[in-house]
Amino acid sequence: MAIPISYNIRNMRLRKGLTIMTALGIALTVTTAVFIMALLAGLQKAFKSTGNPLNVLVLRKGSTSELTGPFEQANFQVLKTLPGIAKDSHGDPLISGEITVVIMLGRKDGSGEANVTVRGMMQDGLEIRPTVKLDQGRWFYTGAARSGGQQEHSETIQSRGRRRLPGVWQGQWKVVGVFDAGGMAYESEIWGDVNQMTSDFDRQGVYSSAYLRATDALAAESLKNRVSDDQRLKLDSMLEPEYYATQTKSGAVIQFIGWLVAGIMAIGSSFAAMNTMYAAVAYRSREIATLRVIGFSRPSILTSFVLEAVLLSLLGAVVGILLMLPFNGMTTGTQNQVTFSEVVFGLQLTPAVAITAIVFALIMGLFGGIFPAWHASRREILAALRD
Numbered sequence: 001m002a003i004p005i006s007y008n009i010r011n012m013r014l015r016k017g018l019t020i021m022t023a024l025g026i027a028l029t030v031t032t033a034v035f036i037m038a039l040l041a042g043l044q045k046a047f048k049s050t051g052n053p054l055n056v057l058v059l060r061k062g063s064t065s066e067l068t069g070p071f072e073q074a075n076f077q078v079l080k081t082l083p084g085i086a087k088d089s090h091g092d093p094l095i096s097g098e099i100t101v102v103i104m105l106g107r108k109d110g111s112g113e114a115n116v117t118v119r120g121m122m123q124d125g126l127e128i129r130p131t132v133k134l135d136q137g138r139w140f141y142t143g144a145a146r147s148g149g150q151q152e153h154s155e156t157i158q159s160r161g162r163r164r165l166p167g168v169w170q171g172q173w174k175v176v177g178v179f180d181a182g183g184m185a186y187e188s189e190i191w192g193d194v195n196q197m198t199s200d201f202d203r204q205g206v207y208s209s210a211y212l213r214a215t216d217a218l219a220a221e222s223l224k225n226r227v228s229d230d231q232r233l234k235l236d237s238m239l240e241p242e243y244y245a246t247q248t249k250s251g252a253v254i255q256f257i258g259w260l261v262a263g264i265m266a267i268g269s270s271f272a273a274m275n276t277m278y279a280a281v282a283y284r285s286r287e288i289a290t291l292r293v294i295g296f297s298r299p300s301i302l303t304s305f306v307l308e309a310v311l312l313s314l315l316g317a318v319v320g321i322l323l324m325l326p327f328n329g330m331t332t333g334t335q336n337q338v339t340f341s342e343v344v345f346g347l348q349l350t351p352a353v354a355i356t357a358i359v360f361a362l363i364m365g366l367f368g369g370i371f372p373a374w375h376a377s378r379r380e381i382l383a384a385l386r387d
Contacts, residue, residue, distance in 0.1 A: 003296055003304040008311060018279065019312065025272040026316025026361055027323065029265040034324045034349065034357045036262060039332070041348035042183070050184040051240030054086075055128055056223045058210040061234045065247075066100040070206035073097065075233050082226060084219035085212050088124050094213040096125035099197045101208075117189045118156075120197025128211050132186055135160060137177030142193045154200060156192040159344070160331075185244050188344040211240070266364055269316075274368040278375070288376050302377035309369020310362055317361035321354055 012019045058079060060069040076097045088094040099120035104113050119125075123142060126132070140155040157177040173192070181187045198204055214220035220239060227237035291301060328349040 008308040023316040026269045027319035029269040030320025033262040037353045038347040042345040050244040054214045055240035056212040058237045066209040086215045096122040096211045097207040120194035135178045135180040154196045158190045159187040270364045270368040278372045298377040302373045305373030306369045310365045313361040313365025317358045
């Protein structure tokens with residue numbers, strides 16, 4: 001005959017102090033684990049959700065990123081003639097030659113500096129990225145504007161994640177708009193006109209990369225292979241999602257340190273749960289003996305005490321997840337190990353993160369409860385009654 005769950009709930013209520021302290025210990029461990037998993041989920045979303053499978057990214061042969069080597073603009077003219085490229089709104093090949101540079105900018109709040117990716121693109125660069133929406137202001141104008149015989153600031157747009165950076169860089173750039181990239185890696189960049197950026201960074205005659213929009217998935221694969229196999233161009237190509245997926249190793253350090261800390265805390269929380277359950281066994285020795293006398297078996301008592309430890313862990317898991325809710329969506333940044341620029345991303349408290357945290361807590365409770373429960377079930381009735 002099984003001991004009802006109401007018995008365990010009643011005992012937890014009677015020992016409120018121990019219950020609260022044990023649940024809080026588990027909750028703090030769960031909070032740490034959830035924080036790390038939310039960081040990794042946000043970083044994964046920033047990279048793995050970035051890019052369109054119809055976009056083909058072209059780089060110089062042997063390059064691992066857009067920053068490791070430019071190619072001549074003459075090659076860009078050849079790329080425009082390749083078959084399988086979609087047409088833009090003007091009926092021209094939908095292709096964008098782009099300049100990518102990493103610069104150091106100080107934050108508005110004075111908390112330090114960050115390496116920021118600046119991207120100069122053609123007008124088609126915006127059409128190639130239709131998922132990016134204008135949130136405030138307007139898109140940048142093409143070309144250098146002049147007023148009263150003097151050149152105005154180069155116009156740029158930045159993401160919502162880049163609002164903590166100054167609006168003007170070295171007196172040259174003016175932010176005219178804010179875009180929303182939906183948490184993708186674009187959130188880490190500042191965009192402007194390719195011609196203006198070429199002038200600002202003295203990159204005449206070259207592009208860091210080119211983006212080609214294929215007409216369909218089959219054409220995208222064909223374009224990728226055609227560009228890479230053409231010995232005249234000496235260029236490499238890949239689908240845009242593939243490129244960003246290779247950069248997820250930026251989270252390896254966060255993952256290692258985070259799980260190391262969470263693991264150490266989990267061991268401590270398991271021993272705290274174990275201590276609580278041993279105290280419960282000692283405090284309720286006569287009660288356990290009475291349960292045996294009235295017919296409850298040793299397996300029933302073992303199951304009951306393990307269940308009580310699991311319930312404590314479940315309570316701690318719920319509290320830990322609730323403690324993390326206010327931080328959901330909070331923006332932070334880390335260094336991209338491929339481009340050495342700052343990656344801006346938001347914490348993502350997804351259902352998968354919450355479920356993993358609950359399982360993590362239940363394992364702690366099971367580990368912390370199994371030995372005291374075994375001890376309780378093995379006690380002799382007469383010895384328990386004397387206690």
